[in-house]
Amino acid sequence: MTDVAQAGLIALLNDAAEAGAPPTIALMRLLIEAPTEIAARQAIDRARMVDPRIALVATLWRDHPEAWAKVRGTVDDIAHQHQAETPDAVLAYWATTFDHLVEASPEASVALYSLGSPALLAVATDEIVTLMGDWGLLGRTRDALDLGCGIGRFLVALAPHLRHITGLDLSAKMVAEAKRRCAALRNVAITRSSGRDLDLVPDQSLDLVLAADVFPYLVQASDRFATAHIEGIARTLRPGGAALILNYSYRGDLEADRRDVAALAGRNGLEVRRDGTRDLTSWDAAAFLLRRP
Known part of the structure; x- marks a missing residue:
């Protein structure tokens, strides 16, 4: 590995520390970019000499030694900039990809920052659920939708706080895994969706929609899919x-995301209550909270 490349990895870690990124995010980014596991470890050793906060990343990796294999095994199967001939072909690609990923690592398949660890995923999930409670989104008389439910982590965590929750996902194997995990929960229903819209959901049947890291895939596939889902939410x-949307896109342009969400919300009679705020300590997601008056 060249000195320039090594310097780039060190800068990545130092930038993450300077920005206050969670250690899980810093380690995930490093493992994605590093050409080898040795290079990643060397970068941590050198970066922590400049910024002591990098020691938290080193400790995290020590406590989760499977992180390299889980993260790299996942990213080898994912291309967030995947190009296909048609929007429907992109959706088909993601359905097939997530079918494979959930078999390889259920936790990493729904949240790469979990590093494939059930314990880290549980911490992140619980933090989001707690935040939703603090924001007054939960209640035993409320009905909810988990859009892109994946393996059912939010279905399990939210079921005790709601009257009913439905999970939708594009991946058949994700749906199967979610059903397995939620088999004992009587107020949970799980269905495979087309990924194109929310036509399966009846009008005015929901008090809450959660979309955690779902819209980025819709935006990538086609603006019309993202538009159709905002229309469906309304x-x-x-x-x-x-509706709580955690991450609207992977474009790396939060201002563009804010403009798009505001425009879609306005056209559909929704109010923007949180506009891309960073509220979590375990994940750096941008939160968009929309309300129907």
Whole structure:
């Protein structure tokens, strides 16, 4: 590995520390970019000499030695900039990809920053659920939708706080895994979706929609899919209902995301209550909270 490349990895770690990124995010980014496991470890050793905060990343990797294999095994199968001939072909690609990923590592398949660890994924999930409670989004008289439910982590965590929750996902094997994990929960229903819209969901049947790291795939596939889902959210929410979108895109342009979300919300009669805020300590997701008046 060249000195320039090594310097780039060190800069990545130092930038993450300077920005206050969670150690899970810093380690995930390093493992994605490093050409070898040895190069990643050398970068941590050198970076921590400049910034003591990098020691948290080293400790995290020590406590989760499977991180390299889990992260690299996942990214080898994912191309966030995948190009296909048609938007429907992109959706088909993601359905097939996530079918494979969930078999390789269920936790990494839904949250790469979990490093494939059930314990780290549980911490992140619980933090999001707690935040949703603090924001007044939960209640035992409320019905919810987990859009892109994946392996069902939010279905399991949210079921005790809601009257009913439905999970939708594009991947058949994700749906199968979610059903397995939620088999004992009577207020949970799980269905495979087309990924194109929310036509399966009745009008004004929901008080809450959660979309955690789902819209980036819709935006990449086609703006019309993202538009159709915002329209579906507006149609299916009851008055006073809310939608929490965690990450709108992977473009790396938060201002563009804010403009797009504001425009779509405005056209569909939704109010933007949180506009791409960073509220989590275990994940650097941008939170968009929309409400139907």
